[in-house]
Amino acid sequence: MSLQFLADGLFAGALIGLGAVGLTLTYSILRFSNFTHGDFISWGAYLTLAIVGGIAGVIAPAGRFMPFSFGWPLIVAGLLAMALTGLLALLLDSALFKPLRRTGHGIVMVIASFGASLALRALLEFLFTSEPAYFSRAIQIAVPLGLGIRVTPDQMAMMGLALVVVIAMHLLLTRTHIGRSMRAVSENPALARVVGIDVAAVIRATWLIGGALACVSGIMLGITVQIRPQMGFDLLLPLFAAAILGGIGSVWGAILGGLIVGIAEAAAVQWVGAEFRSAVAFVLLIAVLLIRPRGLFGVREG
Amino acid sequence: MSVSPVLLAEDVEAGYEPGLPIVKGASIHVGRGEIVVVLGPNGAGKSTLIKAIAGLVPVSRGHIALNGEAITHRPAHLMVRLGLAFVPQTENIFATMTIEENLQLAGHVAPAAERTSRIEAMFALFPDLANRRRLAAGRLSGGQRQMLAVARALMIEPSVLMLDEPSAGLSPKLVGEVFAKLAEIRKTGVTILLVEQNARAALAIADRAYILADGRNRHEGSAAALAADPDIAAHYLGLGGADGPMRGIAP
Numbered sequence: 001m002s003l004q005f006l007a008d009g010l011f012a013g014a015l016i017g018l019g020a021v022g023l024t025l026t027y028s029i030l031r032f033s034n035f036t037h038g039d040f041i042s043w044g045a046y047l048t049l050a051i052v053g054g055i056a057g058v059i060a061p062a063g064r065f066m067p068f069s070f071g072w073p074l075i076v077a078g079l080l081a082m083a084l085t086g087l088l089a090l091l092l093d094s095a096l097f098k099p100l101r102r103t104g105h106g107i108v109m110v111i112a113s114f115g116a117s118l119a120l121r122a123l124l125e126f127l128f129t130s131e132p133a134y135f136s137r138a139i140q141i142a143v144p145l146g147l148g149i150r151v152t153p154d155q156m157a158m159m160g161l162a163l164v165v166v167i168a169m170h171l172l173l174t175r176t177h178i179g180r181s182m183r184a185v186s187e188n189p190a191l192a193r194v195v196g197i198d199v200a201a202v203i204r205a206t207w208l209i210g211g212a213l214a215c216v217s218g219i220m221l222g223i224t225v226q227i228r229p230q231m232g233f234d235l236l237l238p239l240f241a242a243a244i245l246g247g248i249g250s251v252w253g254a255i256l257g258g259l260i261v262g263i264a265e266a267a268a269v270q271w272v273g274a275e276f277r278s279a280v281a282f283v284l285l286i287a288v289l290l291i292r293p294r295g296l297f298g299v300r301e302g
Numbered sequence: 303m304s305v306s307p308v309l310l311a312e313d314v315e316a317g318y319e320p321g322l323p324i325v326k327g328a329s330i331h332v333g334r335g336e337i338v339v340v341l342g343p344n345g346a347g348k349s350t351l352i353k354a355i356a357g358l359v360p361v362s363r364g365h366i367a368l369n370g371e372a373i374t375h376r377p378a379h380l381m382v383r384l385g386l387a388f389v390p391q392t393e394n395i396f397a398t399m400t401i402e403e404n405l406q407l408a409g410h411v412a413p414a415a416e417r418t419s420r421i422e423a424m425f426a427l428f429p430d431l432a433n434r435r436r437l438a439a440g441r442l443s444g445g446q447r448q449m450l451a452v453a454r455a456l457m458i459e460p461s462v463l464m465l466d467e468p469s470a471g472l473s474p475k476l477v478g479e480v481f482a483k484l485a486e487i488r489k490t491g492v493t494i495l496l497v498e499q500n501a502r503a504a505l506a507i508a509d510r511a512y513i514l515a516d517g518r519n520r521h522e523g524s525a526a527a528l529a530a531d532p533d534i535a536a537h538y539l540g541l542g543g544a545d546g547p548m549r550g551i552a553p
């Protein structure tokens with residue numbers, strides 16, 4: 001028996017988990033299911049790709065950090081793209097969600113986000129075509145780790161990145177004023193105002209952070225698989241499954257939920273067949289909603 | 303009054319939906335260092351009035367001023383910077399955060415150098431909280447929660463502290479403790495505006511009182527005079543009959 005599914009699942013799970021952290025934050029603070037979150041992932045990947053291309057065009061193509069497939073341009077581009085994806089989320093909020101928040105109900109926001117998701121995807125296809133793109137065509141040699149597990153250097157680097165980002169998020173939410181303010185607004189917006197928190201500023205920070213995290217997921221997926229306009233949208237179901245499994249509002253819950261979804265998917269691919277991959281997230285989602293609607297670490301009932 | 307009041311609300315109309323005022327022209331003033339209590343039957347609009355002062359409910363008419371500065375349409379989150387602290391009637395602590403985090407959050411408006419010393423001062427004032435500082439606030443008992451809510455409000459060293467029914471849901475012994483704390487806090491120079499159902503306990507520490515009914519002032523006077531007026535006591539304060547909703551402490 002090969003334990004390869006564990007390695008594949010952990011990797012996919014880390015990627016899903018990061019996306020789910022952003023989703024769970026925007027859900028618990030803005031109180032609606034944001035379907036554009038998947039498209040922030042795609043936009044993050046394409047923005048990184050475009051900036052990498054720009055750097056290569058202006059400065060001579062740079063070498064890569066052996067044994068990885070990428071060099072410093074990707075790191076610079078990734079940081080810039082995180083900021084830009086955050087700004088994209090912020091822009092979408094002020095153009096679309098903010099006016100609706102004043103008047104509309106939750107369901108209006110969900111439908112609006114669905115429409116915006118379609119538009120964001122169409123725009124990517126228009127700008128970059130629907131042909132898959134790649135950060136690098138360099139061949140990665142998978143390293144055997146024993147127990148039949150093989151992992152590429154890129155995958156290891158991305159796991160390290162995911163770990164750093166999650167720890168940074170944890171510190172942000174527990175040690176900084178903006179992080180504590182985000183938790184406060186998610187629990188009780190009226191009381192947050194009473195203690196002097198500017199809720200509008202917290203909402204802006206949430207979009208910036210959620211967009212930046214989505215961008216990291218997009219880069220992880222782009223480096224290890226490929227970049228497509230659909231890539232983020234296709235992740236939506238696993239993202240929601242992870243966020244709900246972990247418990248809405250819980251960062252560690254979203255990460256753990258992501259790992260569970262990722263490993264379950266990889267196990268299904270290895271033993272049942274690849275065509276069942278997408279059913280796994282769906283089954284997990286329904287099972288959680290039926291058995292424990294508030295998820296593993298949820299603070300509020302469904 | 304000869305001196306200008308610290309907190310003034312004149313002819314305030316406020317409500318949750320446009321055209322449906324709940325507070326229909328209420329006026330109160332609170333002088334420096336006073337404890338003033340607003341009493342009245344359920345649904346009179348007491349909470350709505352205090353929330354309107356705190357900036358949480360839109361004001362459609364009238365004037366509110368703090369230390370002479372107009373705050374009528376000021377957003378709620380700016381009030382703490384002006385020295386106005388508010389303890390809401392329900393859900394007045396962040397249950398998912400630790401006691402320390404609740405205080406840190408509230409202390410953010412204080413100068414950085416003072417935050418830790420203020421938190422320690424709160425733990426000295428409320429020793430019950432001190433040995434539970436890492437506990438999620440949602441796991442505190444009702445009385446401890448109320449103490450934390452008051453401590454949280456005091457973190458900004460307010461000039462005016464407003465509380466909405468701090469005695470709600472507490473045992474008579476705990477009501478006594480909370481009100482004793484409020485009297486102690488007033489001695490440090492904090493002006494207090496209180497909304498209460500528990501007329502007996504509130505009047506015992508208050509200087510003056512207002513009685514609100516249907517969103518309007520019905521009576522006002524010194525706490526002692528209102529408590530002594532048999533008509534008012536029977537009608538509004540539940541102090542008259544033996545089977546009235548009496549849940550206060552013995553003086």
Ligand SMILES: Nc1ncnc2c1ncn2[C@@H]1O[C@H](COP(=O)(O)OP(=O)(O)OP(=O)(O)O)[C@@H](O)[C@H]1O
Nearest residue numbers: 318324342343344345346347348349350351391499
């Ligand atoms: N958030 C709200 N939205 C709409 N109406 C509200 C809201 N809160 C209170 N009301 C209405 O306003 C009226 C006055 O409520 P308020 O809470 O101000 O009374 P109160 O004097 O504080 O009563 P109690 O002693 O029961 O706390 C009630 O009729 C209530 O139904």
Ligand SMILES: [Mg+2]
Nearest residue numbers: 348349350391
């Ligand atoms: Mg009330």
